[in-house]
Amino acid sequence: MERIEKEELLEEVMIEHGDDLVRLAFHYVKDQETAKDMVQNSFIKCYEKIELFRFDSSLKTWLYRITINQCKDHLKSWHVRKVSVKNILEHAVASILPSTEDKVIQDVSNQEMKSFVQTLSTNYQEVIYLYYYKSFTIAEIAEVTGLNNNTVKTRLSRAKQKLRNLMKEDRIYD
Incomplete structure (x- = not known):
C-alpha cells in the first residue's frame, strides 16, 4: 500500500x-x-x-x-x-x-444506571459498554476482546444480573 x-x-x-x-x-x-x-x-x-x-x-x-x-x-x-x-x-x-452520550442521556435514572455500570469489574463493564452503548453483536464483542462467544454471553448475563441486584438494593427495580 x-x-x-x-x-x-x-x-x-x-x-x-x-x-x-x-x-x-x-x-x-x-x-x-x-x-x-x-x-x-x-x-x-x-x-x-x-x-x-x-x-x-x-x-x-x-x-x-x-x-x-x-x-x-x-x-x-x-x-x-x-x-x-x-x-x-x-x-x-x-x-x-461531557460526551455525546452524556449530553443526550441527562435524566437521573440513566445517570444512576451509568454509576451502577461503573461499579462492575472491568470485564463486565467491557461487555456492557460494547453490547449496549456500541451495539456490537456477541460475535463482534468476542472478536474485539479475544474471548469466545460463550464467555461473552456468560459475562453479559452475569453483568446484567449484578446490575439487577444493585438496582434492587436501591429499590429502583421492583
Whole structure:
C-alpha cells in the first residue's frame, strides 16, 4: 500500500472512529488525556501495520482490538500499578468531559444506571459498554476482546444480573 493511500485511510479511520475509540479507552484507563494517548498510539500502530491487516474482520473491530490491547498494556505498566485506587478515582471524576452520550442521556435514572455500570469489574463493564452503548453483536464483542462467544454471553448475563441486584438494593427495580 502506498504512503498516500495509507495516510488517506488513516485520516478516514480517525474521523470515523476516533471519538468512539476515545470513549472505549476511557472505560479502561479512567482518564480522558490518557485515553486520547491510547487512541493516538492505536492509530500509529494501525498506520504501521495496515499491510498486515487481512480483512478477516472489519477495520473497526481491528481498531477496537488494538485500542483495548493498548489500554491493557498501559494498565499493566509499573507506574499505573503503583498509583492508589483513590487517586485514580479522584482524577477520573475531575477529568471527565461531557460526551455525546452524556449530553443526550441527562435524566437521573440513566445517570444512576451509568454509576451502577461503573461499579462492575472491568470485564463486565467491557461487555456492557460494547453490547449496549456500541451495539456490537456477541460475535463482534468476542472478536474485539479475544474471548469466545460463550464467555461473552456468560459475562453479559452475569453483568446484567449484578446490575439487577444493585438496582434492587436501591429499590429502583421492583
